[in-house]
Amino acid sequence: MSFNDWIVEPNEALDLTYFINAISDDTFYHQHYQDVRVHWLDVFGRNGQQLIRQSRERIPMSALSILWYHFNLRHLEDIIRFLDHHEVEKLQFSDRFKLDSIVSIKTLFSSIDIIRECFDMLRAHGVHTRWRENIRPHIVSVTEQYTDILSKLYPLESIQSLVSQFLGSAPYSSYSIYMCTYIKPITVQLSKNAMATHQGPPGYMPLPNHIVNMCIHESLHGFNGSDEAQEEQKKLCEWSPAFNSKYQELLTKWQSGPEEFFVVGAEAYLSELLGHRTYEQCIQFLNLQNGGMSLSKEIYERLRATRPETNAGWKGYGSWLVHALKNREIAYK
Structure with missing residues (x-):
């Protein structure tokens, strides 16, 4: 990986986490996914709706997505495996410190059964299968184009150099953009050099400079002072x-x-x-x-x-x- 690498790709674990927001009873999110919400809440039933509500009350989905990113979880099965008391207990001290800095270990342990049950429900009803078959191919097509466009038109090194000098911090070696279908209307800073955002509807791509400005925006969060x-x-x-x-x-x-x-x-x-x-x-x-x-x-x-x-x-x-x-x-x- 060189200094000027833009990494643009899909991520099932992140997208299915934002999916929980999309079908929740929070109008800030579900107004963008009315058809999706109607379909899946009918599939999940009343108990499933309650499980979704309880999961979001325990831990924000954006916080969980940051957690998945830091532990390099890519698929639904990775999330379910991670949400095992024994797996969390086996984490090394440095990893437990990383976890605790994102979502307190105490909060995670008190919520882990409900959160895992929610993701188990997604797996049982094949949400991940639908995502892989119907959504991932579209995102891959978009991300391949963006990787090429950004590399040619927006050299990452010059952008990172300006941002780091402005912040008074060291530059990062790459920037990862995870395109997600169910993230609207937010963009999430996963780290100083990674964000998750929406890939746009079929047949439309957000302007590349808009995407770059969003990357700059997310890089600024958490500035010293x-x-x-x-x-x-x-x-x-x-x-x-x-x-x-x-x-x-x-x-x-x-x-x-x-x-x-x-x-x-x-x-x-x-x-x-x-x-x-x-x-x-x-x-x-x-x-x-x-x-x-x-x-x-x-x-x-x-x-x-x-x-x-x-x-x-x-x-x-x-x-x-x-x-x-x-x-x-x-x-x-």
């Missing part, structure tokens, strides 16, 4: 009811995390530096994303006006952001 920046954001919520209302809407209506304003502003800035968006397109993006993200736009405009990453002694985006928030150099309008 995020916790301190979030503390400043809480203070902003306290003295600005208007911002607090917008922030709560971001968390509830759009089901985003507390970093989203920070990440979206930085994404817009980097996408312009890379030539993926014009200034006008960045403004349009910031005005439309999640119903409009004014704080993100203020961050973007401040970055654009000052180009702070070009200054000597640059310590990374997080350090700059915390300083700017504390000193009211960035204000909510």
Whole structure:
């Protein structure tokens, strides 16, 4: 694997985990999969519906998908094998630490029987067989095209170099994109150099630069200094009811995390530096994303006006952001 490798591929374990969201009673997800939901809930019956609800109440499916990624689970059978008390107990200390950093071991053990029963139900009714026969071939066709296009038009090395320099961290050696059918309307950061996203409906492919911008977005999550920046954001919520209302809407209506304003502003800035968006397109993006993200736009405009990453002694985006928030150099309008 070389530095400039884009890896674009399907993943059954991830997709079938998001499938549980797609057929759940959560309208944020199932509104995109009405026909799928009607069919499979009829197959699973009332007990199956209850099992799906209980599983999602115990552990978010996005958290489980991150867990599967870190332990390199590829298929439904891998998940079921992993969800065995004895298998988890046999994990080495370093692996148990990795697990506990994603989903607490205590939470996993208290939920493991229900979660496993849910995935056993998918296997018993052949959901994985349908996925392999009807869905995987389409995703493979899309991913093969993307691998070729991204490698030719968007050299990963230059993108990773810019992002890592902006964050003040070391670059990663590759980037993995897992195309999934049942993930709408979210994209999930699996690690700093991997994400899961939707491959688009049959006959349509999302624009490659849109996919690349999403990769940049996901790479920014978890930036150094995020916790301190979030503390400043809480203070902003306290003295600005208007911002607090917008922030709560971001968390509830759009089901985003507390970093989203920070990440979206930085994404817009980097996408312009890379030539993926014009200034006008960045403004349009910031005005439309999640119903409009004014704080993100203020961050973007401040970055654009000052180009702070070009200054000597640059310590990374997080350090700059915390300083700017504390000193009211960035204000909510």
